[in-house]
Amino acid sequence: MAEVHDGAAGSEVEKHETAAPAPATAVVRADRIPNPGFPPERLRVTDLDPKKEKQAERTVSGLFLLSIVGSIIAVVAYIVLPIEEGNPGSVRLNNLFLGVGITLGLLGIGIGAVHWSKALMHGHELVEQRHPTRGSDESRTRAVEIFRESNKESGFTRRSLVRNTLIGALVATPIPAVALFRDLAPEEDPIALLKQTMWEEGTRLALDPSGVPIRASDVTIGSVFHVIPEGLAELESHRLEEKAKAAVLLMRLPPDELNIREGRETWSYDGIVAYSKICTHVGCPVALYEQQTHHLLCPCHQSQFDVANHCEVIFGPAARPLPQLPITVDDEGYLVARRDFEEPVGPSFWEREL
Amino acid sequence: MALSSTASSRRAGRRSPLVTTALLVAGLLATGGVYALVATSASADTRAASAQLVDEGGKLFAANCATCHGLAAQGTAAGPSLIGVGALAVDFQVGTGRMPLAASGPQADVKPVQFTQEQIDAMAAWVAELAPGPAIPADRYLAGDGDAANGAQLFRTNCAMCHNVAGAGGALTEGKWAPGLSNIDPVHVYAAMVTGPQNMPVFSDLNLSPEDKNDIITYLRYLDENPSVGGFDLGSLGPVSEGLFIWIFGLGALVAVTIWLTAKSN
Structure with a gap:
């Protein structure tokens, strides 16, 4: 129902509001502002x-x-x-x-x-105007009748055994889905996976991406090496998952500029230190190393770590220093890990203790 | 009229085909020019450092560098020692205009080169005489004819975190920055990797072999010579420039169209 504006629209609205107020919702507004209608065309x-x-x-x-x-x-x-x-x-x-x-x-x-x-x-x-949404009295009565008739014919309220078993069956049908979807979770305990990496005693430090092992003598002062554990490049499965945890940055500082933390005297070799590349904030790769200031910058949220002072946080949102990988040298002069990281690498998670 | 302004702002976001062609021609000419320069300077570098050259270099050093680096290049409070930095470091620092330093600051900036290539070679020869250090590499490692795919992989692993995956450069801490790498003389790219100028770490031949370095140079050359496939690259700076563009121009266009849609015709 469309109506060209001629001043009648206001009275139309008024008629609708006063015609049949629903019970208990009628509000008489004495100070109602009259409908101003449209501005002149x-x-x-x-x-x-x-x-x-x-x-x-x-x-x-x-x-x-x-x-x-x-x-x-x-x-x-x-x-x-x-x-x-x-x-x-x-x-x-x-x-x-x-x-x-x-x-x-x-x-x-x-x-x-x-x-x-x-x-x-x-x-x-x-x-x-919108069409009225209330159905006619006839169709409303008929609808109620249909419900009554079908109840009578099916005996939904009378045959309570049938009704209750149906409700029971409906409740039971989603249960297989719960059992099936539960099995989509990893078989292994995911928390244990977060706590350990590929590094273990004697694993050689290798170049990313070629996987060539690194000799301590290769690492000149001021160098930075992007390191993966030896054998990672040849992994058949879960290679990227392992790399995401085990990636390490290897740096050599002039020994007199390196402050070694108490208890970590054996973790570095002649100024060569290895730190996890995974930011402790949200896990971005931290690899923007500045050779002279020994600062490491995370490009995502500008956390800065001081490599000279066991990678403590000097700026930004990261809460913990980067985990240090204890390293030493084997008989042939290659750099090897002493053991895995002492703490879980990367960002915090709910079950983390360290 | 709102209609025409909307239409023209839409068109302004796209580059005309003529501009693409012009850019392509300019890029090819520039690369060709740089290549010609490289070819001549590299052949000049290979000549042996004669005693006369070293002498000449010593005089130039005393006149231009000794104030900060000391008369015997032993270093002072104002500048580091140059004993053992090698000819390659001199070629990089002076050849890119970073040295002599214009003013002390977080980082030495690139400025017009202050010396001729002969003078730079002379100073490099003098510094190389002090103690052994990295020398100018053989031409075959600067040719840029290696494996661009391997170079790209090495670049992504070792360089992209600071210099950006497209070599556009990026910010570091406290006012320092990693410079952009487009149209850089291959010898300077090589020198930067070997000598680790300023805050750049060193990538010695044991980390990236000379062939690997040539592959990286090949990749950078590939970036210089090939246009961005995705169209206008907005400086290849990533989400900051792209986000700014779409927030200002994309949303701006949407707002303009919305206003036009609901405005009454006059």
């Missing part, structure tokens, strides 16, 4: 000037034409500028012109349609 330039109307018409059809041109451009570009294998530049040109064509095709229709409705379609303002 303002004519657009296209209503007043036939020239402007013609111009708007041309603009709209021009936009639709532009859309057609865009669609054609997209097809032509797809054929004329194909993606050639091994030529990244061709991907770029192809995507660019395909995108420009399709954009013009869609935007032309959209902008044209909106401009058409705004400038040329009639500009009157309307009120459209």
Whole structure:
């Protein structure tokens, strides 16, 4: 039911509100502000000037034409500028012109349609009332009857054994799903996995990504090596999971600039120290090492660790120092781990104790 | 009119095909020019350091560097010792304009080179005479004809955390930064890895072999010579520049369209 605005809309609303207030919800508002109705209609330039109307018409059809041109451009570009294998530049040109064509095709229709409705379609303002949602009394009575009849025919309330067993069956059906989904959890205890890495006594420190073991003599002062445990590169399964825990940064500092923490005298070798690369904040790889200041910066949230002072946090949101990997040298001069990290690497988790 | 301004702001986000072609031509010319320069300077580097060259270098050093590094390059409170840094460190620091230092600060900035290549070679020869140190590498390690895929993998493991995966550079702590690596002379890339200038760590030949370094140079050259496949790369700076762009221009366009949709026609 649509009605052209002529001052009657206000009285229409009023009639609806006073006609049949629902029980206990009627509120009499004595100071109700009268419906002001619509402001007087303002004519657009296209209503007043036939020239402007013609111009708007041309603009709209021009936009639709532009859309057609865009669609054609997209097809032509797809054929004329194909993606050639091994030529990244061709991907770029192809995507660019395909995108420009399709954009013009869609935007032309959209902008044209909106401009058409705004400038040329009639500009009157309307009120459209909602349909009443309450059903007729007849259909309401019939609905109640249907419920009564079906209850009588099925005996849903009378045959209580049937009803109760049905409810029991409905409750029981989701139980197999619970049993099945429970088994989606990892077989191993996930907490134990978080607490240990691939490093163990005698594991050689190897270069990432080649897996070549590193000799202590290779590590010159000021060097930084990105390290994985030897054997990780050859792992058949869970290689990335293991790498995400075991990645280590190996640095050599001038021995007089390195402050060794009490109890960790045997953890480094001649100024060579190894620290977990996994940030203790949320686990980003911390590898922005500054050779002169011995600071390590995490690129995600700017936590800074001081390598010269057992990687204590000097800035940022990380709460704990990076875990140190105890290292030594084997008979052949290769760097090896003394044992696994003393504490879990990476960010905190609920069950973490250290 | 709102309509035309919306349409033009949409188009401004895309680059015209002419610009792409022009950029491509400019990039190719620049790379060719740099390559020509490299080819000539590298051949100049290979000549033996004669006594006269060392003498010349000593004079240049005394006049330009000794204030901070000491007359015998032993180092002072203002500058480190240069004994054992090698010819390669001199070629990098002076050849990129980082030395002589314009002002003390968190990091030496790149500025126009202050010496000719002959003068730099002379100073490098003099410093190399003091004590053995890294020398200018053979041309075959600077050719940039290695395995770009291996170079990219090594770059991602060893370099990308500071220099950005596309070599666009990035910020470090307390005012320091890792410089961008586009269109850098291969000898300077090589020298930076070997000598570890300023806060950059050292990547010795035992960590990254000379072939590996050539692969990294090849990868950087690949980045210089190939356009970004995804279109306008906004400096390859990652989520900051891309986020700013989409928040300002993407959301801006959406707001403009919404205002236009609901505005009454005049």
